[in-house]
Amino acid sequence: MDIKTVNDVHSEGDIQGTMRLSGSGPSGRPPPFEYVAAAVLDDRGTVLRWTGTAKDLTGFTAEEVCDRPIQELVADLPDELHNAREMPASGHVRLWHRSGDTIDATFRISPVEGSAEFLVLAAPTHHVTNRDQGAALLRALSSQDRITIALHDTDLSTVRTNATPGTLDGRPVDPGTRLCDVLCAEDAENLEAVLRQVLVTGVPVVRRNLQVSWRHDPARQHALSLSAFRLEDSRRRPTGVAALYIDSADDLRARRHLDLAREVAEQVGGSLDVVRTAQDLADVLVPAFGDLAAVDLAHSVFDGEEPSKQLGGGDMDNAALAPATAVWPAGIKRGDPVPPLPDHPLLRSFRHGETVVFGRDDFIAMVSDPQLVEYLVPKDAHSVMVAPLHARGLTLGAISAWRCGRSDPFTEDEADLMAQIASRGALAIDNARRYTREHRAAMALQQRLLPPATTDTPAAETAGVYLPAGDGAEIRGDWYDAIALPSLRLALVAGDVIGHGILASATMGRLRAAIQTLADLELEPDEVLARIADLVQRLVAEAPPDHHDVVGATCLYAVYDPVTRRCAMASAGHLPPVLVRPDGTAEVVKVSPGPPLAIGSLPYETTVIDLEPGSVLAFCTNGLIEGSDRDIDQGLQCLTDALAASCRPDRALDETGRALLANLADQAPRDDAALLLARTRAVPAGDTAHWEIPADPAAVSEARAWTTRQLTRWGLDDLVFTTELIVSELVTNAIRYGRPPAELRLIRHDVLVCEVTDSSPTQPRLRRAATTDEGGRGLFLIAQLGARWGCRHGQSRKTIWSEQLIECPG
Template identity: 85%
Template sequence: MNAANVENIDSTGVSQGAASVSGTGPGRSGYAFDGLAAAVLDDRGAVVGWTATAEDLTGFRAEEVCGRPVQELVVDLPGNLRGATEIPESGRVRLWHQCGNTIDVTFRTTRVEGSAEVLVLVAPTHHVAAHEQGATLLRALSAQNRITIALHDTDLTTVQTNATPGTLDGRPVAPGTRLCDVLRAEDAENLEAVLRQVLEIGVPAVRRNLQVSWRHDPARQHVLSLSAFRLEDARRRPTGVAALYIDSADDLRARRHLDLAREVAEQVGGSLDVVRTAQDLADVLVPAFGDLAAVDLAHSVFDGEEPSKQLRGGDMDNAALAPATAVWPAGINRGDPVPPLPDHPLLRSFRHGETVVFGRDDFIAMVSDPQLVEYLVPKDAHSVMVAPLHARGLTLGAISAWRCDRSDPFTEDEADLMRQIASRGALAIDNARRYTREHRAAVVLQQRLLPPATTDSPAAETASAYLPAGGGAEISGDWYDAIALPSLRLALVAGDVVGHGMSASATMGRLRAAIQTLADLELEPDELLTRIADLVQRLAAEAPLGDHDIIGGTCLYAVYDPVTQRCAIASAGHPPPVLVRPDGTAEVVAISPGPPLAVSGMPYETTVIDLEPGSVLALYTDGLVEQRDRDIDQGLRRLTDALAASCRPDRALDETARALLADLTDQAPRDDATLLLARTRAIPAEDTAHWEIPADPAAVSKAREWTTHQLTAWGLEDLLFTTELIVSELVTNAIRYGRAPMGLRLIRHDVLVCEVTDSSGTQPRLRRAHTTDEGGRGLFLVAQLGRRWGCRHGQNRKTIWSEQLIECPR
């Protein structure tokens, strides 16, 4: 009921339309007339009629009043009135009460048709004031567009309402209707249950949020906030229920917008993958904001690079679609290129950073190409909103949301919300893009710093596998190396640097370069690790303040000699290697690990083991054996068993390494995992020759004879002259400057190695002799005649060696 339909209460307090509000049917009480007294006056002003309510009001019975002038009952009515006709039509007076008190009342008079008598209706003034205030309040409520008032009787039939076209189901509700005539049956039943409870127990229902659908349009839901209270007469008897329905769609929409903004903040940006972030953004929008959503990004964003300044449709690919089960037009799939669109004012606004909304017809008119329309426009879609993904001065792409079927069109406040969502989503995508760029740079650096995955040398065949932390999402400082050494030996390295990212990769690169340099000096494993530990200490001292404690790592260094078939191993806090013998048995090599590389000044110990040809030595980092669900000891046992089962002679070593790494690591390990496998070889005994050299100058000629005989037996006559000169110079220096015992060894492979060993620790030094010097030309000649030469020190001995290339190795 609107303001025009509210019952009119005039200055007398008498309700002119009360009957229409309360009803007069069976079981209904005329509560609007409770407390209303009436009297009938004749033409002389004498009382001729007196109601029971008048008796209740004044205390006078009818027989005490009838026949008396009305002036005797009214305190301040003038006594000179000549008949009832001179009484005012309405006013306010005081009546005498039977006990002697007075009563303040408001009255109204009306002439009885066909008679000289006058009907006087009287009500206590405070009741009239209450009625007037109630009517004023009711008129004010009825005038509110968003508030619908309905009065229901005790049967919950609608007695009166201000519902007009545009409210409720869009049609006026006639008195006598029930809720099931207006609402969907289930919604009407739920609502009547609330009203019936209010009617029965008298406790009001306050701001009950209800979702209802009109009977004529059950597919569309509306949100109402219900407040209801019981109506009672003067004797507090229930006479019905008054219900106030407030359209809370705007409030609900505002709450949904806040919820959606919160979900975007919570769910978008948790991943540093560009595509995953885009998919999270699309998933948040469906179905909370639209029925379909798509995120398109510039080509370069997928690779972590900055997009071009002028981003157009043809420069983008689809990055995300939601929901994933939706059937998009023409079979659009994630990763498909976005076709360019024709120039249009709204698209120009989009390129300037504005959010644009198209109706279906407007969008089709803009595209104009039927094939493009079929490709782009989802079935049953009636509107689309497109917002640019703009962050840090870059337009990364666009996000679009479609609404289909019976969904409401987009509104202006939703465009504001879309701008906020696009802004937050763009920042998350740009963070992922920048991470992708940094991560790719770290990966490239890591790949450039690591050696080839496989090597093939006279000492061993090696194969390696590397898995970054997080399944590739992070980069640590794990590394491996296989370094070819003189005399056909091979150095094997596995290391792990503290930390992640570019700094760890840089530190790893510096340590690997240092180890390669020290390996060329042919230091013993324990001595090499001591030098590396000193280097790590210097690197920590050079690090920025606060980063000293994150410079460090572990390392395992092993040198295998295929001639002696022995391997020397030293560890700086690194897990021990695993040995798989040719018969398939496997065991962890027992070594004495020293402190990690960050601790200098502590000794390391070298362990020497014998390796049969065909053995596999496995070096690894702790990320391979230390997982979330097991400790390092369990992981080491698992690795040992897997190596024993996988390292078969008939299986390629690189295939074995990859398979082991995949089987032994989590899908996204917390730390890098590295595995280096080396299948050892041996130099046959017939390809080596060794002689003891007496400490006698005459032994020089004897060494030449031995050399000539051996090279002739090997068919290396073309190297006789140079080899004799090299042997002469090296043996001469050993006899002159070294100490016994001394020895000469020749090794044949793809190179010819000449080694002279003595017990002196003196370091030979290459120098250029002057024309007047009698000596000093020996090492110079060795350096000129051979491909390379060098010196290595062992315990109480040194070995000077020279290599010559065999042009036609066997």
């Protein structure tokens, strides 16, 4: 039979024989050479013996091949090769298969020592190529320093590994080693659970990050990336697990650096307080970057000012320590001064903006002073990194991080990360510094523009308290005022400017000055607000277009008269006052509110209420009563209840005001809060006298006589002469130029007030009369005799008044 033309298929017995020969051995593992065919040739190339694997490869049985030349099985054997001795020792050929197809095979021929026979080994070329490539891949992986390969059997014992004493824990890994012999018990147990799951399910694990500790050094952790795959035989039965352990310390460090940079961007700079920003910067470094961290800032930075150009030790105070529970050497606390350090090349590098790294010994050698070393170096610290906080051309201070105990020392490549963190932190601190400067300037302006905290006048005693906005909010121009008016009256004002910052404070100052000027004109409250509204409209017109909507204010203006015990008030969109009566009851005064000062030209309405002596009026701004948990109405009710509980006659008003501000305002209010308290007084009836003026020129002499008698009763004989002259001029003008009814009123306090009221709206005018004029000297004479004089208008009436000082006896 010609072997080359055989096309018969395998019989059932042949198939069973093939399965038997290629099956698993007693151990359940595949034969090590299941794809290698073997045959023995004589020196002429005749087949002497034929193995079962050769039959599996070609399909020919031993009976069909033995005693026949091997050339009949080779499809591309050159004709000149006539015997085995002439064949190459190895190579690639195409073998005939019993089916008539050809097989690409790789062969190797070796002479059998002591005989004329040759052993031929052959295998499918693709299997040989796969094994060669796999071996090459395994050798390449095994030669990598950062990759450890471990082959585990089904019991997870190590069969083979490229681990050397330098790649794991410094000890060799022998075949049969278990993970618990290398790793800490908990880490070994967790890792074996992962490998066992891969062995059972066949689902690989790819790049799982692990933190493990060697058994001989449990305190130190190592970062590994695990990839694990199940090993299978040709019948896809599990034979073990291949595990690749990649040292991921660099990757983990890079990720940590990115995470740290992100945390710095997210957590540092959210506050505009210098110390809070410094503490946020220190907190973000611990424990992500170091075990301890400190931020030191120049003295002037805390106050919002620029630091000196040559910043060094002795010029700084500690601004932040982290962690807050850490025990620093010598009991260092936040706010302590930083001692000066001796000159050193590394410190000079620091002053030039470079980040410097010290080992413990180097740092101690640089400091050289044992007491200073004890003060500065934390216990168990082995390295420190210091970076300047440099922003906008200014060195604001320094940030230092320490590593202690078993932590890895700082490396030079971490200095770049520290420099980036310090740069971002310095910008945040400088923003807080500049805000502090602006805030303090606005605060100073606001405080200088506010009136004295307390006043004491015949009409009332007053106490004002002011709380600026906090937690990064700017000054918003809230104000209060107590203005003494003629005839012992008192004007009370509370206002709230739209906008914030220096502009709001400046607007507040302009409005307060305008109101004081209008108050001196003794206009009615509604008229004062109307004129102030006109002023605000002019301010809006003068402002840049993009500031038109931030110029304006609300205002409450009230005038209390201690003689009549009446208070007239008007509101321009402002909160109504709260009245506390002498019996302790409190209520919100019903005031008809007009529009805020920047809106429209609607008229304002004056509300008049009667007040008992000892009553307290409370004027406030929104910042006191509004909060995250209450609206305006709820806030007013809270203020009313608090006033009723705390506003007692035996308690000082300023103490009451501070207590109210502390209890009602938020801890870090987003808006200014102002509160003005006024406890009213009354002029006793015996200190006033009233006389109606008849419309008769003869009434002038009667007025003088009445005045003389009244002053004599009051013991003011020394003022009789001047008062008679003043009364004569005022009454004469009322009869000659005014309209009845008219009246004369005298008020005694620390001044003597003479008032003449008539129904004429004509405004008197002071002028200097010529020598030939017969009149026009009355008001000039009044101005010369009294301390001051003036005129106020009411509804369809006017009052001309004059004041004279009463000298105290002795």
